[in-house]
Amino acid sequence: xxxxxxxxxxxxxxxxxxxxxxxxxxxxxxxxxxxxxxxxxxxxxxxxxxxxxxxxxxxxxxxxxxxxxxxxxxxxxxxxxxxxxxxxxxxxxxxxxxxxxxxxxxxxxxxxxxxxxxxxxxxxxxxxxxxxxxxxxxxxxxxxxxxxxxxxxxxxxxxxxxxxxxxxxxxxxxxxxxxxxxxxxxxxxxxxxxxxxxxxxxxxxxxxxxxxxxxxxxxxxxxxxxxxxxx
Numbered sequence: 001x002x003x004x005x006x007x008x009x010x011x012x013x014x015x016x017x018x019x020x021x022x023x024x025x026x027x028x029x030x031x032x033x034x035x036x037x038x039x040x041x042x043x044x045x046x047x048x049x050x051x052x053x054x055x056x057x058x059x060x061x062x063x064x065x066x067x068x069x070x071x072x073x074x075x076x077x078x079x080x081x082x083x084x085x086x087x088x089x090x091x092x093x094x095x096x097x098x099x100x101x102x103x104x105x106x107x108x109x110x111x112x113x114x115x116x117x118x119x120x121x122x123x124x125x126x127x128x129x130x131x132x133x134x135x136x137x138x139x140x141x142x143x144x145x146x147x148x149x150x151x152x153x154x155x156x157x158x159x160x161x162x163x164x165x166x167x168x169x170x171x172x173x174x175x176x177x178x179x180x181x182x183x184x185x186x187x188x189x190x191x192x193x194x195x196x197x198x199x200x201x202x203x204x205x206x207x208x209x210x211x212x213x214x215x216x217x218x219x220x221x222x223x224x225x226x227x228x229x230x231x
Contacts (some may be wrong), residue, residue, distance in 0.1 A: 006041035027109040029047035040093035049088035073112030076194035120160040157182035165208040
């Protein structure tokens with residue numbers, strides 16, 4: 001990939017990335033995270049630092065990269081180099097991985113960010129009826145709504161997860177939903193965004209009832225079975 005460019009539509013928070021003669025549009029959380037993505041593409045080989053963002057857009061904010069990684073969902077496609085430039089962390093975009101992960105997506109602009117859990121609340125009662133109790137389908141930890149001052153609260157906070165992610169064509173249907181802890185759901189989202197294989201049905205993250213092997217990495221997570229405890 002040696003012919004690439006990016007252009008930000010700040011009003012609509014959309015970054016259009018061109019690789020050779022192909023263009024794709026990516027939705028971002030904010031104008032400044034779009035500026036960050038735009039510069040990451042333009043300085044693909046050398047990477048960028050917060051100093052580069054200051055020079056290019058007069059933005060001086062240490063949380064710039066966190067916003068693009070987390071709120072906009074680009075964490076699987078960003079790498080921090082061990083070496084530092086001007087005493088600042090150097091970030092690079094893995095454009096090849098981004099292009100591969102987005103090649104099957106039909107809806108534009110492409111959105112990697114979090115989907116609101118409130119949109120899935122209508123399925124909660126049906127999931128409770130289906131599973132009989134609210135437990136993380138991967139770790140088997142019991143989940144509770146009020147996690148304030150609770151031990152390992154991020155492992156007990158409930159999330160409703162798309163087994164096959166929307167990123168890969170998953171739908172808002174009961175058979176495609178499961179309870180996961182907030183922490184496990186975050187980890188699964190990172191794996192799914194970076195995974196280039198569409199065979200979700202064989203993956204333990206999507207269907208732990210069928211397998212204990214994470215399909216793309218071949219990791220066996222069977223040790224998680226039986227860790228359910230009464231906290």
